[in-house]
C-alpha cells in the first residue's frame with residue numbers, strides 16, 4: 325500500500341480555499357472551508373447529517389446550480405485551474421468523477437449498460453474497452469452479472485456498480501458520497517478495501533462518510549465538518565487517536581451518546 329506522506333496538493337490536486345456556499349438567498353451552508361486532496365491520496369470528509377458534506381461535493385462537481393446553490397466566496401482549483409462555473413460534464417472531462425449518495429444506478433438497465441453510460445463521454449473505443457476491463461477486474465462480481473438488470477443486484481453490488489460506473493472515466497480524482505450508507509459491515513469492509521486499491525492504482529479519492537471508522541481506516545488525511553465549517557483536520561492516524569473523535573464519531577466511549585450535543589452538534 326502507498327503510505328508515503330502526501331505531496332502538497334498545489335497544482336497536482338484539489339485545493340479548496342475559503343469556500344462559502346449558499347442555497348437560495350439566505351441559507352449559508354458552507355463557511356470559509358479550506359480542504360486539500362493531494363495527488364495519490366484518500367482524504368476523508370466526515371460530519372453528522374446536515375453538516376454540509378454533500379454540498380461540498382456538489383460545489384466540486386458542478387452540481388450546485390441544480391440545487392439552487394451558489395458559491396458566494398472562495399475558490400476550488402483542480403490541477404491549478406479553477407472549477408468554479410464549470411458544468412458537470414466539463415468537470416468529468418477535467419478528470420473528476422463522482423458517485424452520488426444512495427447508489428444511484430439505472431435500475432432498469434443492465435450492469436453492462438450502466439457501465440457504458442459511465443463511459444459515454446469517452447470518444448476513444450479502445451480507451452472505453454480498457455476502462456471496462458479494468459473495472460471488471462476490480463469487481464469480478466459485476467463480470468458475472470453483466471446482463472442482469474442493475475435493480476436486481478444486492479445493495480453492495482449496486483454500490484460496486486456505482487463505483488465502477490464512475491471509474492469508467494478513468495478519473496484522476498473520485499468523489500465518493502457515503503459509499504457505506506445502508507450496507508452490512510462485511511460489504512463496508514469490501515468497499516474500504518476497494519477504495520485502497522483505487523488509490524494504489526493512482527486515483528485520488530475524496531471520501532465523504534458518516535462512518536468515521538471506515539473513512540479513517542482507509543484515508544491518509546481527514547477533515548471534520550460541523551455546521552458547515554471545518555472544525556478539525558489532520559493525518560487520519562492522529563484523528564483516530566483523538567479522544568473527541570473517538571467518543572463522538574467512533575462510538576468508543578459508552579457515555580458518548582449521553583454527552584453528544586443534539587442535532588448537528590458535533591464537537592468543535
Ligand SMILES: Nc1ncnc2c1ncn2[C@@H]1O[C@H](COP(=O)(O)OP(=O)(O)OP(=O)(O)O)[C@@H](O)[C@H]1O
Nearest residue numbers: 347351353372373374375376377378379380391392
Ligand atoms: N437544495 C437545497 N436547498 C436548501 N437547503 C439545502 C439544499 N440542499 C441541502 N440543504 C441544506 O444544507 C444543509 C447541508 O446539507 P448537506 O446535504 O450538504 O449535508 P450532509 O452533511 O451531506 O448531510 P447528510 O449526511 O445527511 O447527507 C442541510 O441543512 C440541508 O438541509
